[in-house]
Amino acid sequence: MFSAYTIVFIFLVITGALTWIVPQSVVVSNNGVKEVIYNAIVNDAGEVVKGLGRQPAGIWNILMAPIQGFEKSSSVSIAILMAGAFLGLINSVGAMDAGIGALLKKYTGTTLIAILMFVFAVFGSVFGFWEEIPAFSIVIVPLFVLAGYDVITGLAVLTVGATAGNMASVVNPFSTGAAIGAIGNPELSLGSGMVLRLILFVLLYAIGLFFTVKYANEVKKNKEKSLVADIDVKTMTHEQGHLPELTKKRFWSIMVLIGIIVLLILGYMPWYEIKFADGSNFQDIINAPIYLLAKIPLLGDILGAKYITPLGDWYFGEFSFVFFLGSILIGFINKIPEDKFVKEFASGAKDLLGVVLVLAIANGISVLMGSKTSGMSVTFVYWIQSALQGIPAWAFSVATILAYVGIGCFLQSTSGVAGITMPILGAVAMALFQNSNVGVIGGQIMLISAFTLGINFMSGIYPSATTMGTLELFNVPYDRYLKFVLKIFITMLAAGCILISVSQFLGLI
Numbered sequence: 365m366f367s368a369y370t371i372v373f374i375f376l377v378i379t380g381a382l383t384w385i386v387p388q389s390v391v392v393s394n395n396g397v398k399e400v401i402y403n404a405i406v407n408d409a410g411e412v413v414k415g416l417g418r419q420p421a422g423i424w425n426i427l428m429a430p431i432q433g434f435e436k437s438s439s440v441s442i443a444i445l446m447a448g449a450f451l452g453l454i455n456s457v458g459a460m461d462a463g464i465g466a467l468l469k470k471y472t473g474t475t476l477i478a479i480l481m482f483v484f485a486v487f488g489s490v491f492g493f494w495e496e497i498p499a500f501s502i503v504i505v506p507l508f509v510l511a512g513y514d515v516i517t518g519l520a521v522l523t524v525g526a527t528a529g530n531m532a533s534v535v536n537p538f539s540t541g542a543a544i545g546a547i548g549n550p551e552l553s554l555g556s557g558m559v560l561r562l563i564l565f566v567l568l569y570a571i572g573l574f575f576t577v578k579y580a581n582e583v584k585k586n587k588e589k590s591l592v593a594d595i596d597v598k599t600m601t602h603e604q605g606h607l608p609e610l611t612k613k614r615f616w617s618i619m620v621l622i623g624i625i626v627l628l629i630l631g632y633m634p635w636y637e638i639k640f641a642d643g644s645n646f647q648d649i650i651n652a653p654i655y656l657l658a659k660i661p662l663l664g665d666i667l668g669a670k671y672i673t674p675l676g677d678w679y680f681g682e683f684s685f686v687f688f689l690g691s692i693l694i695g696f697i698n699k700i701p702e703d704k705f706v707k708e709f710a711s712g713a714k715d716l717l718g719v720v721l722v723l724a725i726a727n728g729i730s731v732l733m734g735s736k737t738s739g740m741s742v743t744f745v746y747w748i749q750s751a752l753q754g755i756p757a758w759a760f761s762v763a764t765i766l767a768y769v770g771i772g773c774f775l776q777s778t779s780g781v782a783g784i785t786m787p788i789l790g791a792v793a794m795a796l797f798q799n800s801n802v803g804v805i806g807g808q809i810m811l812i813s814a815f816t817l818g819i820n821f822m823s824g825i826y827p828s829a830t831t832m833g834t835l836e837l838f839n840v841p842y843d844r845y846l847k848f849v850l851k852i853f854i855t856m857l858a859a860g861c862i863l864i865s866v867s868q869f870l871g872l873i
Contacts, residue, residue, distance in 0.1 A: 371827055371842055372725045376429060379732045379740075380421040387417025388734060389742040400746045406738055417743070421732055433727030434720075437829070439680040440495050441720045445713040446687040447499030450624075452712015453691050453705070455502075457698045459617035462610040464507045473584075474577050476511060480504065481525035481576065485569045488529020489561075491632030492538040492778065494823065496683070497522050498719045498834045502600060505838060508580075509599045514590040515838050516848055517580045523824065523831075524572040524852055530820035531856060532565035534558065539820070541634055542779035543812045546786035549804070553637065557809035560872040564813060564863055568856045575852045591844045598838045613698050620693050624686050631678030631686075647676045719833030726829035733774060744774040745785055760796055760807070761864045764789065764814040765857070772822025781819055786811075806873040810864055817860045824853050 387403040390412055403417035421429075434441065454460050471479065484500075487493030505518030533540045540561070544552045582589045608614070630650070638646035651674045658669035673682050695705045733741040748767045768781070775781050790808055797807030825831075827842060835845055867873050 372832055376729050379729050380426040383421040386740045386743055388419055388739050389746050390738040391742055402746055429728030429731045430725045432731045434724035437723050437727040443680040443683045444716050444719055446684040448716030449709045449713040450687040450691045451502050453694045453708050454617055456708040458608040459614040462608045462614040463618040466610045468511055477577055481521045481573055484522055484525035485529035488526040489532050489534040489565055492536045493526045495830050497830050501834050506601045509601050512584050513580050514583050515597045516591050520576045524576055527824035528568035528572045531568055531817045532561050533816040534561045534565055539778040539816045542782040543786050543815050546782045547790035560867050564860055567859055571856050591848055616697050617694055620690050624690050627686050630675045631682055635676040650675050718836050722833040723829035741775045745771055761810045761814050762861055765818040765861050768815050768818025769822050772819045778819055802868045809873045813864050821853055821857045
């Protein structure tokens with residue numbers, strides 16, 4: 365297989381070729397109602413011009429796209445670099461190796477896989493964990509290699525776990541939350557369909573765990589069973605035969621990493637969805653210490669407390685901040701000299717620079733595809749939506765899941781896809797289910813789960829920046845990755861499809 369850079373660039377060229385054939389379309393809003401105007405563009409004056417949809421991309425556009433993609437992905441890129449810098453520092457003091465050694469003494473085999481896969485599945489279900497995978501892979505993959513498994517096992521714990529969580533998206537604000545908001549039904553909340561999504565989470569996690577443990581045990585018994593046995597992969601483990609001791613400094617360094625993970629969960633969790641009778645919500649309660657700190661004279665100003673983003677509203681900027689803060693804390697805890705601190709910080713960021721470059725090319729594809737309001741992406745979504753208009757109610761969930769798998773080939777942003785499709789498909793669900801036992805709410809709940817299942821299935825196998833960047837880190841070919849995950853994700857998709865289809869008969873909606 366070609367390198368990740370080449371594969372993603374080939375997709376970029378194919379996308380450029382499609383611009384010569386596929387017309388662009390735009391999404392307009394009339395009195396709050398979104399409508400797709402097919403084969404149209406928006407001119408410089410902001411006017412919709414029909415019949416001029418085809419906008420062929422030339423060599424200039426194709427080669428400029430990765431540069432524009434880098435600008436577009438700047439917030440994600442700096443987050444990846446900051447995480448890499450932090451992990452470079454924590455590795456330089458031996459904290460990760462010592463922590464891995466302590467973990468291997470306490471947990472082994474299936475237990476280790478089950479615990480960590482569950483953690484990443486929860487991350488996916490809570491805040492859509494995916495772009496963060498390259499940063500965490502530097503820790504997780506060596507852990508499983510040292511435990512006697514292979515690189516694929518470590519990657520599986522991350523990607524299969526995260527995909528299971530993302531496909532269920534129990535409280536993920538970037539998919540489930542965005543879908544509910546885009547439908548615009550005031551009777552829907554993040555709690556609507558929670559039971560269905562929780563059962564879906566357990567089902568998908570169990571399937572992923574079964575396949576991963578089965579493969580891992582085979583590899584541990586016979587290294588020749590590894591899918592990358594014939595490849596010179598990078599394991600990112602040290603050459604020494606023993607792991608360093610978990611000293612007090614290394615222990616507190618690990619505590620900084622755990623603190624970062626806890627902060628990220630608190631920051632991304634949609635606390636505002638937990639509402640009380642007096643009109644307040646849980647976000648006010650959990651952020652009370654921050655608000656109180658901001659009112660303290662001098663101290664609040666020194667800390668900049670009034671500028672702190674409230675927990676529940678975090679995004680990639682805050683992700684970068686906590687890893688940058690963590691790097692500073694690692695320096696103080698371990699009393700790292702200034703020159704060594706700067707060297708290790710830069711070296712850690714450099715290790716993930718390849719991921720950022722892949723990210724730039726991948727985002728170049730989305731530049732050519734267009735946005736959630738205009739471009740070829742809207743055209744593809746329009747075609748798929750049109751095909752779903754006359755679907756019978758009994759086949760709605762299956763057809764919608766497959767539709768979102770198709771949409772995922774052209775548009776990866778879950779919130780963007782929700783914004784384009786949910787206003788229209790939400791209305792389709794209303795028309796199909798308003799006179800049925802399921803009712804409008806039940807039909808729209810099925811739609812939301814079909815959306816998260818289908819779009820995130822595609823995200824798991826699509827050669828995106830995250831996937832290709834992570835594979836490039838460990839020199840794992842894309843075809844070997846697909847050979848492992850395809851059967852798992854297809855099984856997840858089929859099981860989820862069945863559960864959503866029969867949910868109305870099981871009283872889950």
